[in-house]
Amino acid sequence: MLVAAYAFGQILEDAGDLDVVQVAIVLDLPAAQLTWGAQPAACRWLRYVLDLGRNPVSARWRPAAWPVWNHRIQRPLRLWSAADGIDSAALDALSRGKAESFRLPSPPHEERAEQYRLELTACRDHLRTVRDHYWDRDWRREHHGDGDYPDQQLWSATDGYLEMVDVVHSLAD
Secondary structure, three states, X not given: OEEEEEEEOHHHHOOOOOOOEEEEEEEOOOHXXXXXXXXXXXXXXXXXXXXXXXXXXXXXXXXXXXXXXOOOOOOOEEEEEOOOEEOHHHHHHHHOOOOHHHEOOOOOHHHHHHHHHHXXXXXXXXXXXXXXXXXXXXHHHHOOEOOEOHHHHHHHHHXXXXXXXXXXXXXXX
């Protein structure tokens, strides 16, 4: 299920004091389960395995079917992949503040716009799914415990959807 891990955000721009390290975790799960901001129950165990709850790490899930980049994940740096293992050269360059050449390129505007619209639709569908199942006893039981609760699922789905609405609307500006 775990495909790759990328660093993004401030760690790539400024090697100064960081409050949190941002990582994108690429998973071989359906894109509908990994919409922006979603906290899928299927990934709960992975948070523990990667020790994400105990470290100052902000992890974002990304489906392997979509690009790792989005409106927040700009020109990420691949740190690890299931196919190639740890990217020692990229990690070394990052530690020296010279990771620029290892970062993914920025996609063209039209490609970004198309991807953002696709993700907005997926976020809307995810929000509807959460809303439709919110009072279902089995769904609530599946989303209860280990830091996962129905209210958090609803909040995450709503926040992810509204963020993507703003991103798509900003394309017109």
